[in-house]
Structure formats: C-alpha cells, structure tokens
Amino acid sequence: MTSDWLHNYPDSRLLNQPILISDHAAIFFDDSPFIQLSNRPYQLDNWCLEYQDIHDFVLSTWQRNVNGSPMFTLSKNMQHVKSLIRNWCLNNKKFWGIDWKNFTKDLATEGELVQSLADASLYMTKIVTSKESNLLQLQFWRQRCKKNWILKGDCPSKLLFSKVKCQQKKNEISSLLDDQGTLQYGQTDVQSVVVKSLKDTFQCDTMPPYDPEIDVVLRELDLPQLNSSQLANLDRPFSSSEIRTAMFSLGNKVGHLRPIGLCNTVYKCASKCLVARVRHYLPFLISDSQHTFVQGRVMTDNILMSHELMEKINSSKTGTNWLASIKIDMSKAYDRIHWSFLLQFLKAYGFPERWLQMIQQCLATVSYKSLINGTTSETFKPRCGLRQGDPISPYLFLFCMDIFSRMLHLGHDLKLFQGIKLSRRSPTISHLFFADDALIFFRPSSTTCTNIIQIIQRFTKISGEQLNLSKSLIKFSPNICSAAQQGFKSLFHMKHVQVFDHHLGAPIDFVGRKKDHFQFLINKITGRINCLNIIRLSQTQKLIFINSILVAMASHVLACYELPVSVTGKINSLLLRFFWAHSDTKGMHWLLVSKVFSARTTFLSNSPNTGPRYSGRHSYGLWGLLKANTLLNFGCNWKPGDGKSTLAGSAKWVNGSIPEFKPGILMPH
Numbered sequence: 001m002t003s004d005w006l007h008n009y010p011d012s013r014l015l016n017q018p019i020l021i022s023d024h025a026a027i028f029f030d031d032s033p034f035i036q037l038s039n040r041p042y043q044l045d046n047w048c049l050e051y052q053d054i055h056d057f058v059l060s061t062w063q064r065n066v067n068g069s070p071m072f073t074l075s076k077n078m079q080h081v082k083s084l085i086r087n088w089c090l091n092n093k094k095f096w097g098i099d100w101k102n103f104t105k106d107l108a109t110e111g112e113l114v115q116s117l118a119d120a121s122l123y124m125t126k127i128v129t130s131k132e133s134n135l136l137q138l139q140f141w142r143q144r145c146k147k148n149w150i151l152k153g154d155c156p157s158k159l160l161f162s163k164v165k166c167q168q169k170k171n172e173i174s175s176l177l178d179d180q181g182t183l184q185y186g187q188t189d190v191q192s193v194v195v196k197s198l199k200d201t202f203q204c205d206t207m208p209p210y211d212p213e214i215d216v217v218l219r220e221l222d223l224p225q226l227n228s229s230q231l232a233n234l235d236r237p238f239s240s241s242e243i244r245t246a247m248f249s250l251g252n253k254v255g256h257l258r259p260i261g262l263c264n265t266v267y268k269c270a271s272k273c274l275v276a277r278v279r280h281y282l283p284f285l286i287s288d289s290q291h292t293f294v295q296g297r298v299m300t301d302n303i304l305m306s307h308e309l310m311e312k313i314n315s316s317k318t319g320t321n322w323l324a325s326i327k328i329d330m331s332k333a334y335d336r337i338h339w340s341f342l343l344q345f346l347k348a349y350g351f352p353e354r355w356l357q358m359i360q361q362c363l364a365t366v367s368y369k370s371l372i373n374g375t376t377s378e379t380f381k382p383r384c385g386l387r388q389g390d391p392i393s394p395y396l397f398l399f400c401m402d403i404f405s406r407m408l409h410l411g412h413d414l415k416l417f418q419g420i421k422l423s424r425r426s427p428t429i430s431h432l433f434f435a436d437d438a439l440i441f442f443r444p445s446s447t448t449c450t451n452i453i454q455i456i457q458r459f460t461k462i463s464g465e466q467l468n469l470s471k472s473l474i475k476f477s478p479n480i481c482s483a484a485q486q487g488f489k490s491l492f493h494m495k496h497v498q499v500f501d502h503h504l505g506a507p508i509d510f511v512g513r514k515k516d517h518f519q520f521l522i523n524k525i526t527g528r529i530n531c532l533n534i535i536r537l538s539q540t541q542k543l544i545f546i547n548s549i550l551v552a553m554a555s556h557v558l559a560c561y562e563l564p565v566s567v568t569g570k571i572n573s574l575l576l577r578f579f580w581a582h583s584d585t586k587g588m589h590w591l592l593v594s595k596v597f598s599a600r601t602t603f604l605s606n607s608p609n610t611g612p613r614y615s616g617r618h619s620y621g622l623w624g625l626l627k628a629n630t631l632l633n634f635g636c637n638w639k640p641g642d643g644k645s646t647l648a649g650s651a652k653w654v655n656g657s658i659p660e661f662k663p664g665i666l667m668p669h
Helices: 003-008 046-050 052-062 070-095 100-112 117-129 135-144 147-151 158-170 187-202 212-220 228-235 240-248 265-285 299-315 339-348 353-364 393-413 446-463 482-492 519-533 539-550 552-558 565-580 592-600 620-634
Strands: 013-016 027-030 175-177 183-185 324-328 431-434 437-442 473-476
Touching (some): 046 070, 100 117, 175 187, 183 187, 212 393, 212 446, 265 393, 299 324, 299 431, 299 620, 339 353, 393 437, 393 446, 437 446, 473 482, 519 552, 519 565, 539 552
Antiparallel strands (some): 013 027, 175 183, 324 437, 324 473
16 A cells, blocks of 8 residues: 555545355445544634733633622633634634645645755754744644654655554444444444443433432441531631642643543542542541552552462361352443432531532533544433542542442341451451452351342442452352352352452462462563563663663562562563663673562561561461561661650660660669
C-alpha cells in the first residue's frame, strides 16, 4: 500500500467476514467515505488569550448579579462567558485575515521539498523567521498538532497525514458481538450495542427508589456514628484556603491525568474539598478488615495476613480441622452501586443532611456518552453507580464495602460461620478487603457455606453489586475429601483451584518451589527490557530506567517477602546485561539489585528489647520477616524516652543490655 493509494482512497477499509462454511472467509473492500459526526463542546483556542477582550469578558461576567444558589450562579456565569468568547472568536477570525488552511498548505508544500539535511535546516529557519508574523496561526497549528510530530521532526506533509489516517482506521471498531453472540456491523449497529450495554449496566430504567430491606440491615448492624465535634467540623463552611489547596492540587502530577477522568475542574475541586474533610474520620468509621484509602493501613498488611492464612490452610493436611477460603470478584463494582443504598447508610453513619445533599448532587449530576470511532452517541443519565475518575468515588465505595464487611462480622458473631485463627491467642479472621478485592476465610460445612452465600446474596440485593462467578475462586485445605469439596463447590458455583493466583500483585499461596511463584517478576522485567532495547539509550539513561522503572516493578513484593537467591540472581543478571549492552566502554560490574533488595526488605517491630518468639511452623513470609527483623535490630539504636513504658527489669536500657540487679551494686549517676 503506497502513499498514492492512501491519497486516492483515504477512506478505504477491509472487512473480514467470519468463517461460516468450510475454511473460507470472505473479505470485502469498502471505499465509501466515512462521515464522522462530531458534537464536541466548544473549546477555547490559545491564540485568543493574547487579547485583552477575553480577560474583559471574564471580569465583566463575574461582576454580574445572578439570583440563585452558588452552583447555579457559577453555571450561569460559565455559560455566559462561553457564549461571549465563542462569538468573539468567530467574528474576529476573518477580520484579522487568519487563513488556517493556506497556512498549513504552505507548510506542507515547503515540507515536501525537503530532500537533505541542508533543506531541512532551511525549512526550520523559515519556520522560525515566520514565527513573528504568523504567531496566531502557529499557536492554532501547534494546539492541533500531535506533540510527538514536532519532537520527532515530522513535516506536515501528505505522507504524515496518510500515516495518521492509517492509524485511525486501525483503531476503528467495525464490528462487535452483542450479548446474544450476534456479530453487529457498521457504525450505527456497533454504537447501539455499546449504548445498550452501558444502559443495562447502569440500570437506567430498573433502579428502585427505595428498598425496605436496607432498613432491616441498618437495625441489625451496629454502625459507628460521627460525634458532635466531628459533625461540627464537617458542617462548617469551606474556607478559601481549602478551596485553593484543592484547586491547585489538580493535575500537578502525571498520575493525576487519567483518560477516564472526565470530570470538569470545578467539580473536581468541590469533590476534593469533600475528600479532605472526610478522610480523617475513616479510621474511626471503616472496619479494620479494609486496608485501602484509610490512613495507617497499607497494602502490604493485607498481603502478609492473606499469606499467613493461606499457609494455615495449606498446613491443615490431616484431621477434621477443615479450612477454606473464597476469593470474590465483583462485576463492574463501581458501576452498579445503588444511590439509595449509599445515601441511607451514610445517614446511618451520622453524616449531616447538608453533606448528604452535596453527595447526592455529586452522584446525580453525571451523564454519559459513548465515543465510537470519533462519533458520540446521545446523552443518557444513569441512576446508579459511581463515576470513574471522581476523587470522592473511592471513599464512597469504601462505605459500601464496609457494610459488606460488617454483615460478615455480624454473621461470624452470630455463629453462622467460623473464621480462622492462626494461633490460640490471635484474633479470628473471617475476611480481608482491599477495595473490592475480597477474601473470606471460614471452616466449611453445608450449613456455613449456605449462610455465607445468603450473606453475599443479601448484600448484592441491597447494594446492586453483582458477583462474577466466572472469576470468583474457592480453595480447600488438603484434609478435606474430594466428595466434600465437590459438595461445597456445588453450593458456591465457583471454580475450585488448588493454588490462589496473585493477590494485589503479589503471590500469597506458596505451594511447591518458592522460585516458581516469583517467576512473574522475571517475566515482567524481561518484557520491559525487550521494549527498551529497541531504543538506543546511554548508560545514564539506562541507570535511570533501572532505578525508576525496573526495580520499582518489584518494590511491593520486596516489601513483603525476601526473594529466593535464584530469582534475585536472575534479575540481577538481566539488569547487568541491559546496563552494559551496546557499550564500548569497560567498567566495574557493580551489583545493582542485590543492594536494593537488602535495603528494601524491612520489618517494623514494636520494640527491639527482646527478639520475637514464634512457635509452630514458620511460613515463607514470616521467615523473611524474622530475618529482616534481625537485620533491622542489628543496625538500630533504642532510646527509652520518658521511661513510662519501659520495664526496668527486662528492657535493654543499660548500654544495650538488660541490667543485672545484685546486692551491693549501685547504679551510676
């Protein structure tokens, strides 16, 4: 396919039909023009900001008197200033003689004449010299041109735009399977399938306004409530400093830019203000089984406790002490939350009425469109779900999952099922949550399995959540016979596995050789190195990639486990080969990863006075923590402080040793 072909047939495409008879499939060539209808909102061009008229429009608009609530006033002012600026831009384009088409055409003509580096230098010189006279046109062109085109030196020629056209057609969705398995073709049918799927997910027509079962659950659960001082702090007006902090924290990091974050700036500022107020009370309101978005709780705690419980299940090989665990997967967890369920439970936590109204506005003001092949569908408003990219959505979801957690705690307290204890004096653990990643631990029987299923079904009914049975897993201890396992599996309708896969990006179920469970780290680093090898990088650049990307890929695993020597050696070898590849210089091969591994492995002990003592079988994770604890205590000093919590007879407070008390010995002053 040549550039002339792309120029003569810019809308050509090939459609591959499915195989229906024998092993032949039809291929259709379509060169009909694709009419892309776009109803994108008006966007202000950068060149307009060079004129004082734009600033005057903004100042005069915000000096108007508009009757209504603050949000209504803000909305009306934004609509008014948008209308003024849009009319001004359209009226002044022709008045100043700005001909965008001729400007880009001249650039394309000059670019096609480039045949050598000397021609390219003259071409760039001409662009620089014409910058002053064509400043407005240049701003308009740069705002619409891809950043990489300029950085990589691509000229605005027909060949460049032909490549862009090919990429657009490559990303085009020409066919899609609907829920019945029928293949739908064409822009209209494909977009209809997508819109129908979204509407079904958000239950636009079937959302019940009120569910009396929620009141029954509220009476059963003992939910914590905000006290008077907390309520007063939540209900006080937002200060200008809070709004300023929230506004200037938007988009100042690359991690804040998400393709799904389609909330406007004003909404995100208001949402961040709500988050800043409520997150301080989450440790008091959210149960200890939840480990995400709560201050003082980290992901590594969830990984280590899950690993210890899985080790307990694997070690139960004989006797009648049957143990089991299920890994629950919620289907589109954010999109199915019922608003009435969320608001009723927030009220039960003690949130003031003003806060409930603001949260309801955050939920109800969302609207959606589907974007297929550059064409948007009609707008539809959901009646359930939390919007993606909203700063407050993760915290609202925490309260939803906290209800599920407390329902499981209530079932455990009522002896509907029993959790698992790691030792005699340890607490019983029935479940661990990290957002919607849920693990439930129990002693299986026909009665307990039925009770757990009823708790899950009751939660999904009132919350709107839907259990994904195809991705949910169940695991039994080795001492349970096959017949009993099949019976329990038939009750849950879940897939039975011998080993749980990774949980929160780290292995938790070690069965067999330890190094096999960390092979995924080697595969990830190898894949990333293969991608980087395509680019010729200097050793300084490679060192930055190693420290910031390659080593960071294993950081969360290193925080939990000490990797086997064979795994660290393999990773170290990969990084060394990557660092010294394509290099003509010689130097000393220093171990990049081994030092990082020994420094990253940490274990925090309450006090280094006495070493911890553990009885029974040590899991792989506990073995690594004990070794890390020894290293940590060796390099740390301890100070008694005020001495109130120091035991004079058993603490190492005298030159790092336990004091000896003998008759006739006086303590030095």
